[in-house]
Amino acid sequence: MPTPITPCLWFTENAEEAMEFYCSVFPNSRIVSIERYPDESLDPHYAGMSGKVINGSFDLDGNRFICLDGGPAFTFNEAISLTVECADQAEIDHYWSSLSAVPDSEQCGWLKDKYGISWQIVPANLGELMTGDAQVRALMGMKKIVIEQLVNAD
Template identity: 60%
Template sequence: MTELLPIRPCLWFDGSAREAMTYYVDLFPNSRINSIVDYPDAALDEHFVGMSAKVLNGSFTLNGVDFVCLDGGPLFTFNEAISFVVSCKNQDEIDSYWSKLSHVPASEQCGWCKDRFGVSWQIIPENMADLTRRPRQIGVMMGQKKIVIAELENA
């Protein structure tokens, strides 16, 4: 049996891959940009017109999780069917990540938010399962945008 290489999520951006990598790496601890390969110069091939300085393949690590990304254009966009979970130790961490990642108020619900690049995130307490054991707690959570731990504890 052959050894499988790790599975990594790939994010398709419309021209903002480099900016997104830098933003995420600055936001999360233990993170780094591993590599960036730009599209070839458009003068070399008509297929690359408009792609100068765009990312053909980027590799970055967010708090130990490896990602790849690319600038693929507007054909595909992010949606809430895929999201990344940020488990937070306390309300201060939730508040901090929320303030930096939530940029689309219409997409906020139950701890889910959408960042300025269109990527969906779940900013939740690490003990979310314990905080949503009772029907009343679940009802409170369903009415929240950003998770407020005290409200769930008191439900």
Template identity: 60%
Template sequence: MPAIIPSLWFSQNNCEEAIHYYLEVFPNSELESMTFYPDESLDNHFVGMHGRVLTAVFTLDGHRFTALDGGPSFTFNEAVSFTIECADQAEIDYYWEKLSHVPDAEQCGWAKDQFGLSWQIVPQAIASLTETPAQIQALMKMKKIDIATLMAAR
């Protein structure tokens, strides 16, 4: 079965910065390769892109991604996000601190990072923590998920 690999189009010419940031945030991560746009004098299709990332391949916690600096035509939005299933509250707190940079975009464990990418930072046991109407109501009031509050809402 072929692998499904997310490809990220960075619109603010910050692909390289983002990749290096994510490599620091996630364990078991590495940069596999990175190539850059050539000098624009070689091809007028590359005007303004010299030195930007043409292609990059990297892994975050063992999951492979590709990325590029594509220019402002397309931007990230909440229609696509990446879920981080955390073992405990400490992991939720860690990833929230590293990836939550847009407070207006936060709700029910969703966070947006400084590059515009959306993340769902949730406990691995989210299904069992949202079984009752009271738990769902508690979740809807949260930005960062608080496991103890969901357990108490049972």
């Protein structure tokens, strides 16, 4: 039996809000559990964190994630992204319009959401669509991927 790998997302202070948002975007999603920081008098590391999420668990369409409110020490960057392989243009459009919040970060199917997480919103058959130089040029000129433009590129 393989060992599951579960991404952990470190939010500054809005992990619960983020879990609720992502569960509203992806079908078959739910918050599994939320554990909150204990009283801040127990340890100096808990200062200012009382009531925030120390461990949250949520499922996005069958994929488990965990998260926490960890303060501002670390932030998300493009070195890590989450990829959504979409069945068709309607799915691409849905996820793009739901998640994209930083227009300057959009390129070739990549976007950044309001929490700073980078996503790749791509057709599941992207490899099959990339049949030559014309498709590569078309993709490089896109922000959101438009399947029809890849198919008709020449």
